[in-house]
Amino acid sequence: MPSRPMNPGGASPVRRRALLGTAVLVVLVALAGLAAYLTRDGRSPSKAPAVHRSSPTAPSTASSAPRGHPRALAAPPKTHNPIAFGKAAAAALWSYDTRAYSRTELRTALRAWLTTEDKYADRTSVDKVVPSSVLWKEMAANRQFATAKVHEGHFPDSFTRALQADPEAITQAYIYAVTVSGKQSIAWKGSHDGGAESRTTTLAVQCRPHQPCALVGVMPSVAP
DSSP: OOSOOOOGGGOOHHHHHHHHHHHHHHHHTTSTTHHHHHHOSSOOOOOOOOOOOOOTTSOOOGGGSOSSOOOOOOOOOOOSOHHHHHHHHHHHHTOEETTTSOHHHHHHHHHTTBOSOTTTOOHHHHHTTSOOHHHHHHHHHTTOEEEEEEEEEEOOHHHHHHHHHOGGGGGTTOEEEEEEEEEEEEEOTTOSSOEEEEEEEEEEEEOOTTSOOEEEEEOSSOOO
């Protein structure tokens, strides 16, 4: 992303990843790509929302504007169920509406899903799903928006096996891996049916026993 997330307390990104690894490595070590997620110096780009670039000759009359009303930004649900939270978070990450709010407002709203425990919150992985400033400007000119439909969510097999092998490992940070699949539908000025594509992501979700779930971050690869 063009802007870099702030590091509370002056902690460097490398140190923050090390702290995250200390808390969840035992449980999540079997997840594909986790080692790179915890130790690499830079984040690999997460898959950004699909973007349509209309041709110069695309119709722009009011009658051809995309169907649907501008959508409000989604707020985190108050739930203690990591799968339910993961599904809601994935839907929020796959949705946007350039007609209703700015890129900055979208990024701020998505960051509100993150855990307030700074040593675990991975802001960079969430920021990466937000289109760049230049791209957002182009999308806004086309009045582009996307909606998401979640089909299912589950704990990855590797996470479940690791948890069964050591049930106490999760009790330090209460961070769960949740894989979510669904579909993102996109529409823009001049489109009739828009476009759609399947989406799958694995999220790290924190659900401590006495407080609602929160997002830790977006994993760089999908764990089945």
